[in-house]
Amino acid sequence: MTTGLFVEQSLNGLQLGVMLFLVTAGLTLVFGIMDFINLAHGSLFMFGAFLAATFVKITGIFWLALILAVLATGLIGFVMEFLVLRRFYHRSHLDQVLLTFGFILVFNDITRIIWGSIPLPMPLPEILSMPVQIMPGVMYPSFRIAILVLGLIVALCLFLIIERTRLGMWIRAGASDRQMTSALGVNVGLVFTLVFAAGAALAALAGIMSGPISAVQIGMGEPILILALVVTVIGGIGSVKGALIAAIMIGMVDTFGRVMFPPAISSILIYLLMVLILAFRPRGLFPANV
Amino acid sequence: MTLSSVRQLVVPNWPVLLIFVLLALAPVWSMYGGSDFTIRLLTRALILALAAVGLNFVLGFGGLVSLMHASFFGVGAYTVAILAHHDFNGDTLFGLPGTSNLLVSGPAAVFLALVFAVATGALVLRTKGAYFIMMTLALNQMLFFFMIALQQYGGEDGMQIYLPLHLSGYEFGSDSAIYYTVLIVLAFFVFLLSRLVCSRFGNVIRASSENEERLTAIGISPFHYKLVAFTISGAVTAVAGVLWAISQEYVSPADLSWIRSADLVVIAVLGGLVRVWGPLVGALVFVLAEYFLSDITVYWQLVFGLGIIAVVVLFPGGMLSVWATIRKINWGRAHDA
Amino acid sequence: MTLNEKIEKEPVLRLAGLTKRFGGIIATDHLDFDVRAGEIHGLIGPNGAGKSTLVAQIQGNLRPDEGSIIFEGRDITVEAPHRRAKLGVARSFQITSVFMGFTMLANVMMAVQAQAGHSMWFWKNTSMDSSLIDPAMELLELVGLTRSAQALAQNVSYGERRQLELAMALAMKPKLLLLDEPMAGMGRQDGGRMISLLETLKGRYSILLVEHDMDAVFTLSDRISVLVAGRCIATGSPEKIKSDAGVRDAYLGHKST
Amino acid sequence: MKLTTSAAAIALLFAVTGATADTVKIGFISTMSGPLGGTGNEASDGFKLFLDQNDGKMGGAEVEMHWEDDQAKPDVSRQAADKLISEDVDIFTGIIFSNVLLSSIKPILDSGAFYISNNAAPSQIAGKLCDQNFFAVSHQNDQLYEGLGVYMQEMNFDNVYLMAPNYPAGKDMMAGFKRHFQGKIAGEVYTAFGQLDYSAEIAQVRAAAPSTVVFFYPGGMGINFVKQYQQSGLMGEIPVYTGSHGIDQSILPAVGDAAIGVNSGAIWSEFGDNEANRVFVEGFEKAYGRIPSPYAAMAYDTARVIDAALTEVGGSIEDRDAFRTALETMDFSSIRGNFKFNTNHMPIMDYYMTVVEKDAQGRLVNALKSKVASDLEDGYVSECKISG
């Protein structure tokens, strides 16, 4: 492997990792803070992509569509949490799995009713349509660089909000002792609803950013959901830092695994990695103190 | 058997006995008015029920949410299919000839499932809660992708079983014969596991799902018990896989996808986890609802999904609790806060 | 061997130079300490003095960094918790810890079964197994819970659950009973009942009693040790401890009795 | 098939006496839901179009359609097949995916019904396990790439890089290509089935610097691959080729402008110059408001084959042998040009090359470039021994 190719593949791994982080961030937050397993997270990812594709078609402006789709999916998350999910925080993980499995079926068919079963087009934004030269002989798609930058900005923002703001303190306090937090004057119900809506918005953001590089189709959320769950548990449930590191690890291992091993091995490599890590660290790399 | 022991067996178990009697009569009904297809549909439901009964032993009683039971199902089905495949081709596997005799391939399938369950159980049972769920999901995915990549056994295409499977010469002549075989095997395992959950071993399993720390403190290390339970559970589900191979004469990686694992969990939960036979109710509801809904509308998954959501929201104990919940409403008692 | 000879020869439990650190904090600091056969040994000290850490090390949930734990002359420092339980170290928990979904009777039966050691039995229905039911009912009677034997543990009062804990600990025929704040969360009435219950056990079991309720500790204990910052600052009879100046400064204060 | 219960015997009796001479029951099992549901809907639309154009009749017979969704799951398809068998369906068709077909084909053929494939035809069924009642109107799987191999061999391509998912159809397609292409293979990469990201493989392609990339990525995988390939900037440097159905109308709109310039082989083209094809394409666009894909075209052609064979036997399928002989011997003109069934009941057909362009209305289409092979046979015909 030449240096140029190595750099390019490393970038590919990093970019895939950051993409996975975008999907996982919302999932791990909701999982860690509300102790809620949301299998329908993949559906929100799908909604993000479908809504953005539709808004792009209407407005013709990618970035405007992005903002609209993120807001719309956040609103969907808000309504879901407010109407149904909040009743399930104290229920068993099993009930949550079942409930959100039901949501996957419902959301897939709703998508089919609204958009039909043929995949939707989603062009690149004009400004990011050309690859750029990052070093002699290495061209790299500029949109993927945008994903990389956006993902890292999101990671930084999440870190600052959770660790440095009063909202972050309320979130952490609410996660560890909901009743007490409430008795100190914090509207925990609202905070949780916002966290869920933010998680949904992040899933949508990931879906939108993956739209121009992959198929916008029904069921697109399911394979990505499994990857996100893998990242969540490797990183440690509820840990944003863990999610970032685990996501990049998975991105790297998957990318180099695909190049270096036959497909029979490379397709199970990330699961193998997860099994190994959990065998030695049963609560993931960074067990969150929640 | 004394009269009182008969009463003891029948009285508390009348719902499940009634269900089994009705199921045993189904082929008669199908003869006069129904169709052959009814029997095939019920066979499918009963096989899935058996798989979920196996799962429910660790899920409902051990509190272990396993998303890898499709892989036990697949090990059972694939073992039979692969041995039959070599029998058909007339070649050998690791120097041994293939066989279509279920008296050989059936036990072989269960044995492989036991080995697989011990090996994977030793790994996954180190983790708890959501980590356990994910660990099992990962193992399921690994076997799934492995089977897809395994081209000599059909890969993603799966494998057709061309020669008739038989029990040392006795062939299943009809769909009804397969149906009754499945029904008897299911009844056998429901009875077996019903005894098991009330035994000392069953007590340890239920206690481990209640409070592991306490169990350790009274001198029982739950790990080995959970491993034995996990292995029994996996083997029962593998038996369902063997029956699947008999009934479908075809196996494919789709039979061991994580979606199938999730289906089994849904079946168990829909039926209610607190009874060994709960999954039987769940499987009948699941298969019949899927069949009739998909006949009515192409958007049947929407209806089915809403149904699942409604059950989880309204009846936290599964379908078995519907009756109890209705009674509660009639008596006008306030629900606990 | 008579009881008296046993006491002189070897205590039931002996800790030698036991040390446990968490990061930079020393929770147990070169602790030497023993529990004699048949005595109730009270262990008191301010919160954070390392009492719970100590109990966890004796029970086996925590592994000490240094030192050894000798139980009946046998070194159990690295033994797994369930092995220690088998040997006869029984613990009742600081926070009630029972099988909430089981009946009171089933809880005690579980402990009887664990003690009997036949848990890989797959066939016999335990709900008709008198070799489990009879001893369990006896123990429930001993702790005064006969009436609620069929109640689910999650539906009984806090005080009753603590009594249940004690019954489960006794079901294990323990040679050493670790009682971790048995009085916590109990009102005076329930607490009084627990004290008289423990008094009936006096002399029959060797007990390490960790407790904040000074009335209980001073009433029940044969000897008391005071733990401060991971060290034992005093051991002796209740009278001696009450009048110990060091203990008053560090723990009891001067206002209280 | 052994039928021992009297119930089955009664059912069979009923079937023989109940069916009137001018009703034909056709079971159409296809993938209507899930991520792959687009293909099944295309196919059923194509089949329906023919029925709509012919007042619901085929060869003079009333057609009773039974539609079933297989969800792309083998066991669901098997269940649907069981149901239709018990309803005494005469002709089965519709299945898109090989694994779905394989799970159900044995009981269907055992029941004495015909399977006339509009899409899937894996190598087993073309060769060793061929059956007198199995016909493929569409193609044998390998054929989708065989014509491409012929073309590239004739045009003296060299240093070609092959990419496909690691599953039987992927291997079949590449095997079909290599059966006719003798030039240098620069690399052969099989990726995980259902893979989302191809950036690593694309980087390897750039490093290997081949003259051409030949890929097989059906459905969503194709959308992912073509978009990502175009974004990497390689589209202008290293041209890509795919076989028939590689970049068809079921995914072309979703890929968008990124697909412009993708070359593909074709067993049918919407620009095919014959009357039947014009009736189909114009009818389809009018009825559904979109350009038909090969899935729709093959289903439509399958309907036409059934129609032609039924016409031959006077609208009754009661005499199965006569119907089979009609299929084998009839003179049929396909919407793709030359067509007849081989001895293994796979098609003998022509092959074309197309390239993705924008048409006058600004829509993306596979513009017809040339016919590259005539009377192309599949590679398994010699293995098949159909005993009459």
Place this chain on the structure above:
Amino acid sequence: MSAFFEIKNLEAGYGNSKVLFDVSLKIAEGEFVTLMGRNGMGKSTTIRSIMGILKPTAGEIYHDGTRIDGLASHKIAKRGIGFVPEGRHIFPNLSVRENLLMAQIKRGSANEWDVDSVFDFFPRLAERMSNGGDQLSGGEQQMLAIGRALMTNPYLLILDEATEGLAPIIRDEIWDQLGKLKAMGVSILIVDKELDALSELADHHFIIEKGEIVWQGDNQALMSNPAIHEKFLGV
């Protein structure tokens, strides 16, 4: 003195079991009031009802003339009722400073509590400012729980089992600080078992028995009536 906090005929319970049958009590501004009784008599249930953690089934609760029963917990806290729960409930995943800061409610008057003034009040906490909540001793946790409640700048401070499980020497320190709070004019409602200490601080006592207030009176009345101690408190 007008009642600035009042409970009228409160009833409450869990599921089908009723715990409170008839609880009525009044607290005047600046008063130090105790709620005593044996375990299981309804002290904690009363307090949980006041805080909105448990929804009363009947009766009324007024604060400053406004009815507050049935309000969500956080709204009751916002109105100025500070809560120090049984078991302390420190957030283990927040630092000491964050435990305080998260609870801050500004009410716009002078001399409000903030992080610095709480640290002045409990100097031990200042030393452990950046430690996690799970790294504190029991006494420190209790101080933090009180400090945290003070951060909401409450008009009424409610303490449930404020000294349980603490070393006697630490208890004395807590009692001293509560005395100072009283002197600052904070109204206090406290549940505790330590009669000696309470008798030095309290203005008024309520005794609850089987979900009903069975006795009330001032300090002198309580101390001069040993029969009460015996009957209701089990002393």
